[in-house]
Amino acid sequence: MNRMENSDDVMAQIGRGQELAIAGDAEGARHLFAEVWGALEASPEGTRDPLHIVTLAHYMADVQTDPAEELRWDLRALEAADALTDDRAQRHDASLQVAAFYPSLHLNVAAAHLALGHVPEARFHLDRAAEESHHLAEDGYGNTIRGAIARLHHRIDEIAPVIPLGNSERCAEHR
Structure with a gap:
């Protein structure tokens, strides 16, 4: 047992x-997450646990109906991960490593940016997700994230193909 x-x-x-969200009650999940977030914000600045913030913000993003709100929560989760240590994460679950959080977090930021039509930002975060994906285990979760990264890369390339460097004729066509 890893827990x-x-x-x-x-x-x-x-x-x-998260159980509410999985059961299809996104509104109930948002309400509960908002209550938890309010309690976290009410706690003194130095006592806020980055594991709580990254986890809550990550799940809160998933239950948003507005892509701008989803992005706001995804960015909050990404920022909180920078303050999280392996030691703290492993006190919750011995198998956790913070580096393995980044592929999913960057993937989510990329997807939210794409939903808002921010293609360069989406591509930037998706590239970060791909770069960090070597931290993922070779298991079902890791394969799911790697597959999602590849699918989103394909979608972005369909929407806005990368123009090869030195192809000035093609660049001129897009001006």
């Missing part, structure tokens, strides 16, 4: 919200 025993009520509440 370590803990009494982390915040992670338990986030887990309940």
